Amino acid sequence: MESIGPTQLSEWFERYAAVLVLFARYWLDADLAEDVVQDIFIRLSAQQTAPGHIRAWLFRAVRNAALSQLRSQGRRARHEERRALRQPDWFEIRPDDLIDARTAQVAMASLPPEESEVVVLRIWAGMTFGEIADIVGQSVSTVFKRYQAALAGIRRRLELTCRTKND
């Protein structure tokens, strides 16, 4: 265990902040998601020693804070395509992307929360299914099934978009 210095905090911020905001955005608006992530980093800096697994700690803390925020506001985030389109971009828009970033955002927003969080943790946080299972509090097989279901849902959405564009 080592104490947390400004250099280390800055390094973690650079590495994880964007993915953490993406993770929190599924439950919260962009501004609230950023507030939650910022609070988590400030809480981290106040700790005497660094957590053993910083990545897992950060995502678990953001997840808990986002859900707590939802409960305190007494409302659930509605995962509508319109809402997702109104929000600021979840991804950077680059011409060489294999998937259109906006379409991927809409597809992600159409997923149930328990599937979407698994996708973010797996693809952009780079976690194993075991690590994801620890964070979401489910078994590894459940997490894997959710991940497969999420990929199938995204694929359907992408194919639908392609067909609509071609028509």
Added chain:
Amino acid sequence: MQNEERLTPAERELEAALGALRPAAAGIDRDCLMYRAGERAGGRRQRLWQGATAMFAVALMTSLLIRPAPRYVDRYVYVEAGAPARVADARPVHEPGPADDGVQGLLMQDATGYVRLREAVLVRGIDALPVAPGGSATVGEPLPRVERILNAVPPSQTPWNLLGVERLLAPGEHL
């Protein structure tokens, strides 16, 4: 790991395509975050010091309030009557040898001897000074120290002669 191997090629392809998307940069001001983090860490340290100071203040007040009354203890010290003083028990300050005229030995003593002599003089007075052999005017009564010194120095080496004062005088003039 086994679960990862269970993914179909199509799922892997979609996974790779999604992974190529880069999350949009967070709109969090990094400098602001670092400042607030430092502020919070500083506040924690400040509270630590404040807590420690308050704790010590309470401990000090408690110890002052419940301080036990001073105890007087009667202790008897028996002193043997006529016992020689400690300094006098020390070994002789200076024992003039056959070729020692006393004063020269006094002047040539090493630092330890000087300290011992000084202590003896403080305790016993001037009588503690060693007596120059044959230098006393009256038997048993040592001369005052200055006179003894002057008597011990040969006439040709009076202090003013040693200092070269005579050179300032006119020829035939004496002090």
